[in-house]
Amino acid sequence: MPAGGNRDSMDLKQQVAALQMQLREAEKLTALGELVGTTTHEFNNVLMTIINYAKLGLRHKDEATRDKALEKIFAASQRAAKITGSVLGMARNRSGSFQPTDLESLTEDVLILLEREMNKYRVSIDRQFGEVPKAWVDGNQIQQILLNLMTNARQAMPDGGTLTIRLAHDAENGTVDLTIRDTGSGIPPDQLPHIFDRFYSTKRGPDASGKGGTGLGLSACREIVESHRGRLRVDSTVGKGTAITVKLPVAHRETNAEASPQSTPTLGMPQPASTVSKTV
């Protein structure tokens, strides 16, 4: 190949690398935008409740109505405090650093934000939190994964259902396993190989809550899990639902930074014939 050709292909490689970096930044901004959108929406709802019950209390002088109004205002304010608490938690995590992290409280922070949305779509939440050690993660990125996976799960259950969140310790592989399971539509076997591809989406566009349709959610999850040297596993049965497991390294007392890449954990679980699985 002539020297010029070599240079051209180098330029092209550099351009591709630069574009990939820009795309990753865009993905981060999309996630941040979604977080800000969800939070603002939630906060506004709480404020509306407070304003409406304050008006009610002012209009009605009887003690019973005023007591009820104050109770509602109190409950709404507590929720507002929880929302700010969870957002501050996420903001603190925005430094992008890996730390020993309690995945249970991290999950609860995300649930506070999605609680109302889940209620609205008649999705009940089943927490199956086992005793787990801290994980060596960038908390903010894991919250981004949780938001993506839970939103996908909710969207797969348009008529409601159950969202199960499970935390378990895989001592053999040295991982904390976070599973998000839904009782939704499931993923057809021919679609499964593509769901982690960038821009792959079967959704027509954003839903009534303004979410979904870009096809970036799972590809961002995959990249984050890769940067954590973790694993992702999908098990899905059409008509029954989907379970996505994120396996993340346990935090060790000494830093994990120099830890050698993990061996591939065996993820084999007996599955019914109709269940399709994919590991990345």
Ligand SMILES: Nc1ncnc2c1ncn2[C@@H]1O[C@H](COP(=O)(O)OP(=O)(O)OP(=O)(O)O)[C@@H](O)[C@H]1O
């Ligand atoms: N829990 C699930 N149940 C059924 N299908 C799913 C589930 N999670 C993902 N999928 C499928 O994988 C596709 C890709 O998901 P991904 O989150 O990457 O994109 P999206 O949700 O379509 O858009 P967005 O980028 O806004 O998240 C979805 O369009 C859907 O077809």
Ligand SMILES: [Mg+2]
């Ligand atoms: Mg999605």
